[in-house]
Amino acid sequence: MFTGIIEDLGIVTDLKKEFDNLHISIKSHITSELKIDQSVAHNGVCLTVVAINDDEYTVTAIKETLDKTNLRTLQINEEINLERAMKLGDRLDGHIVQGHVDQTASCTKIEELNGSWVFTFSYDSALNNMTIEKGSITINGTSLTVVNSKKDSFSVAIIPYTYEHTNFHSFKMGTIVNLEFDVLGKYVAKLLEMRK
Structure with missing residues (x-):
């Protein structure tokens, strides 16, 4: 974990x-x-x-x-x-991450703002993964909050510390990243699917 x-x-x-x-x-x-x-x-x-x-x-x-x-x-x-891996009893500063990548995505837009960045990614929604606005997503292992959630794309806002201390600073248009969708959201989606 x-x-x-x-x-x-x-x-x-x-x-x-x-x-x-x-x-x-x-x-x-x-x-x-x-x-x-x-x-x-x-x-x-x-x-x-x-x-x-x-x-x-x-x-x-x-x-x-x-x-x-x-x-x-x-x-x-x-x-x-x-x-x-986290130690039992440590603070959970990000969110629950399993280290099990669901799929990859492609970086489609990088917007540099005044002191931060917004990165947009597209992914294959046919694999039945989804994001929700203000929900959690893991990109290349980094716990982030989803903004601008759509069926097959989403964005994340990156602060300078994250930009400098992760490989986000090396991303370009077309960079392929690993996605792990929120585990709680995956279980809820699966339960709803089973009820249909």
Whole structure:
């Protein structure tokens, strides 16, 4: 379980394909605090630490994960949002995040305002995910509030701290991001669907 509050921006140092798997090595300030078998969210994707070497660690993404997330597009030296699993009893500063990406979206508009930014994303609504105005959404692991919710698109407003301390500062038009829709909303939608 995660909160969507990004702890560090890691740097991808190595990508190794093995059969359908991708071994991803990352340099991070939190590496010294990690241990083998620990869960870490990478752009919102929960992956298990399989190796640690000095200030770098490695995780493995399988085909299922690569097919449904933006991890398949990672490049060497790319920044990646990192969050360790929450500790029981910690404050829940963001919202309940599972680290299970529902689908990807594409950045369609970036509006720079006077001291903040509004990013707009479009996604395939045929997968039955939805946003609601002022509801929660996780983008690349970052807990955010939805504005301008539509059937297949939504926007988020980004403050300077989030812009600087997550990979939002590297987004361009067309950037593919990972989305995890609000887990409570998904359960409510499923219950309503079952009642029909």
